[in-house]
Amino acid sequence: MASSPTVQYVSDCFIKPLYDSEESKKPVYLSSWDLAMLSFQYIQKGLLFTKPSSFQLDPLLQKLKASLSITLVHFYPLAGRFKTLKQENPPLYTVFIDCVNSPGARFIHANLDSTVTDILSPKDVPLVVQSFFDHDRAINHDGHDLSLLTIQLTELIDGVFIGCSVNHAVADGSSFWHFFNSFSEVFKANNGQKQSIPISKSPNFNHWFPEGHSPIINLPYTHHDQFTSRHEAPNMRERFFHFSAESLKKLKAKANQEFNSNTNKISSLQALSAHMWRCITRVRKFPSDQMTSCGMLVNNRARLDPPLPENYFGNCIQTVRRNASVGILLENNLGWAAWELHQAVVNHKNKEIREWVEKLECGVVYQLGSFCDPCSIVIGSSPRFDMYGNEFGFGKGVALRSGYAHKFDGKVSLYEGIEGDGNMDLEVCLLPHFMASLETDKEFMDSLSS
Numbered sequence: 001m002a003s004s005p006t007v008q009y010v011s012d013c014f015i016k017p018l019y020d021s022e023e024s025k026k027p028v029y030l031s032s033w034d035l036a037m038l039s040f041q042y043i044q045k046g047l048l049f050t051k052p053s054s055f056q057l058d059p060l061l062q063k064l065k066a067s068l069s070i071t072l073v074h075f076y077p078l079a080g081r082f083k084t085l086k087q088e089n090p091p092l093y094t095v096f097i098d099c100v101n102s103p104g105a106r107f108i109h110a111n112l113d114s115t116v117t118d119i120l121s122p123k124d125v126p127l128v129v130q131s132f133f134d135h136d137r138a139i140n141h142d143g144h145d146l147s148l149l150t151i152q153l154t155e156l157i158d159g160v161f162i163g164c165s166v167n168h169a170v171a172d173g174s175s176f177w178h179f180f181n182s183f184s185e186v187f188k189a190n191n192g193q194k195q196s197i198p199i200s201k202s203p204n205f206n207h208w209f210p211e212g213h214s215p216i217i218n219l220p221y222t223h224h225d226q227f228t229s230r231h232e233a234p235n236m237r238e239r240f241f242h243f244s245a246e247s248l249k250k251l252k253a254k255a256n257q258e259f260n261s262n263t264n265k266i267s268s269l270q271a272l273s274a275h276m277w278r279c280i281t282r283v284r285k286f287p288s289d290q291m292t293s294c295g296m297l298v299n300n301r302a303r304l305d306p307p308l309p310e311n312y313f314g315n316c317i318q319t320v321r322r323n324a325s326v327g328i329l330l331e332n333n334l335g336w337a338a339w340e341l342h343q344a345v346v347n348h349k350n351k352e353i354r355e356w357v358e359k360l361e362c363g364v365v366y367q368l369g370s371f372c373d374p375c376s377i378v379i380g381s382s383p384r385f386d387m388y389g390n391e392f393g394f395g396k397g398v399a400l401r402s403g404y405a406h407k408f409d410g411k412v413s414l415y416e417g418i419e420g421d422g423n424m425d426l427e428v429c430l431l432p433h434f435m436a437s438l439e440t441d442k443e444f445m446d447s448l449s450s
Contacts, residue, residue, distance in 0.1 A: 005113040007131035007154060014147070015065055016104035017072040017079055018196065023205075024076035027083075028097035029215040030169065031207040032360035033315035035095060037169040038141045039228045039365050043176045044133040044403025046152075046163030047387070049394035050116055057155065060393065064162075065107055067187040068151055070197050072105060075179050075313075077170060077205060078149040079104045082141070084224070085216075093219045095141075097148070097170065106147035108134055109155075116159040120399055125238040125427075132163040133403035140169035141228050149179075162392060165403065172315045174299055177385040178203060184390035203313035208304075210357055220363040231368040233407050237435040238427065243272065245422035247447055251275055251334075258335025266338045269414070270345065272424070273379045274337035276412050279444040280377050280430070281329055283437035288327030293376040294341060295321040298348055305350040318356060319378070320344040372408035380406070381413040383424045388416060402427065409434070 017024065072079045080099040085092060112128065119126060130136060134150035148167040153160060164183075166176050182199045189197050209215055221227050243251075248268045255271035256264050277294040286292070300316045301308040308316060322340040329337060371378070387400050400415055407429045417423025430438065438444055 004126070004128060007128065008111045010109045010111055012106060012108045013065070014103040014105065015068045015072065015079070015107050017076050018069045018194065019073060021073070021076070024099045026099070028077045028080070028099060028205060029207065030095060030097070030217070031209060031314060032217055032357055032364075033317070034169050034207070035217060035219065036360050036364050036366050037315055038095065038224075039139055040168050040368055041137070041139055041231075041405035042135040042165045042403075043168050043171065043173065044135065044163065044165045044405045045176065045180075045387075046132055046161055046401060047390060047397035048116060048119060048399045048401060049160045049162070049392070049397050051156075051158050051160060052394060060160075061109060061153065063187065063190060063192075064151065064153060064392065066192075066194070067183065067190045068105065068107060070190065071179070071183045071186045071199075073196055074182060074199055075203055077313075078166065078179065080148060081145070082143040082148075082169075084144065086222075091218070092216075093221050094216055095169075095219075096216075104147070106134060106150040108150060108152040110152060111155050113157065115157045116398065119156070119159075119161075119401075123239060125240065125401065129401050130404045132161045132401065133165045134163075135165045136404055137230070137232075139228060139230060140167050141224055143167045143169065151183075159398075160394065161401075163403070165405075169315070171313065172299075172317045173297075173381055173385065174301070174316070175203070175313045177387065178311065178313065180390055181386055184392060187392050201311050204309050204311045205313050207314050208308055208312070208316070210354060210361075213361070217361060219365075227363075227365040229367050229369060231372070231408075233404070234409060234431065236407065236409060236429050237432050238407065238429050239435065241426045241428060241448055242417065243424045243426065243448060244417075248272060248422060248424060251447060255335045255338035258333045259339045260335075266335070266342050268422075269383070270341045271334065271338045272414070272426075273412075274334055274341050275444075275447060276379070276426070276428075277341075277377055278329060278334065278337055279438065279441055280410060280434070281326055282443075283434055283441050284375070285437075286326045286375060288325060288330075290326045290375055291323055292326055292329060293321050293323040293373065294337075295319045295376065295378040296341060296345065297378070297380050298345060299382075300353050303349060304353055318348070318353065320348045368406070368408075372410075374409055377410040377412055379412050379414060381415060383414050383416045385416065388418055388420070400425070
C-alpha cells in the first residue's frame, strides 16, 4: 500500500516590519485574558486556492513576503517574542512581548504532491492538512523561542494553501481575522512599492486592564512548569458539515416556535448550537443522569461598560456555558435547549465579565486538558468573521481548513459558508464511533438539507 504524500519544506525565513515606529520599541504587556492563554495552543487557520493558468511561484513568494513586512508595520507585536520578567525583591513574575529583540515573523515555503481534490474529496479532513501550519502542537508559552506569527505557503499540484498560525496569548479569533484580512488588503494594494500601505482598520494595542490596576500583572509563579501543560488529542475523526441558509432558518424557526410561539429571540447560531448539543449527546448514548454541557465562546468587547473598540487587538473572549443531565436535555425539545443557551449569552454582561477578570488576575492560566470534557461540547470560532474575502491573487478560496490546535472530542467550530448569504460550515471533531453514529442520526442528517 502506497504511503500518503507528506509536506516537503523548501525554505523558511524571518520577516520584520518594513520600518520601526516609536511604539514598536516599547514592551507590550499582556492583559489577564492574554496571560490566561499561555498554556493553550496557537490559532491555526488557512485557505485553499486553485492555481490560475498564469501561476508563477517566485513573484508570488516575493509579493507575500513584502506584503507581510508592510502589514507588520501595523501589527508589530506579531513580529516580537515573549520575554519573562522575574525579580525576587519585591517578587515579580510576568510575561510580555519584546518587539525589539526578535528575528521577526516566520515565513515558510513548502510543497505537497497532491491535488485540491485529494484534500477536499475525502469524507474526513486528511491528516496532512495539519502540516499546512507551523507551530504544530506548540503551546503559546513557546512564543519565547518560536515566532508569534507564521505564514506558510504550501504549493499543491493544482493549488496553493496559505496557512496562518498566530500565538493565542497575543490574539483571539477576532484579532486573528483582523490581521489576516489586513494582510490580504495590503497584498491586493501592493504594486511593488517599498513603503507603508494604509489599512482600513488599524489595530488598537491598548490592552484593557480594570480601573486602578497596573498593566504589569504579577503571576504567582516562579517557573513556567508551574502553569504550563501539553495536551495530546485522542485519535478522532474530523468532518465538515454544511448548513444552508434555508436549513438554518428552519432550525431557528423551530427553536423559537417550540419555546414560545410569540418569541423570535433565539438566534440562528443559538439554535444551531443547541441542535449540535442535543444530536452529539444523543449519539454518545451516555446514562440519563450523566451531566453534560454546551460551552459557547463569546466576544466581550461590546459587552463591557464602557465597551472596547471593535479593533481592540488581543484576547477578549470568554466561555459561557449551560449544564443539563443527558435525560433532561433529551427529554426536552430543541426550543428548551436553545433558550438555555440564549439565556447564557444575554446574561453575560459587564458585571459578570469584570468578576471573571478579578479571578483571572489571581494568576489563572487555562489548561486545555481540563477544558476537554468528554461528555460536553464546545462551540468555537464564528461565521461572522470575514474568511473568504481574503484573496492573494487567486480569486476566492475554495475551502477553509484548520490545524491540529484545540481539537478534542466534542469541539465544533462555526465558519462562514463559501457561498455567503447566511450559509455555515461546521467543523466537527468526534471519536470515530461517535462520528459514525452522528452520520446515521436521522434528525441530524435531515437538518443538513433545506
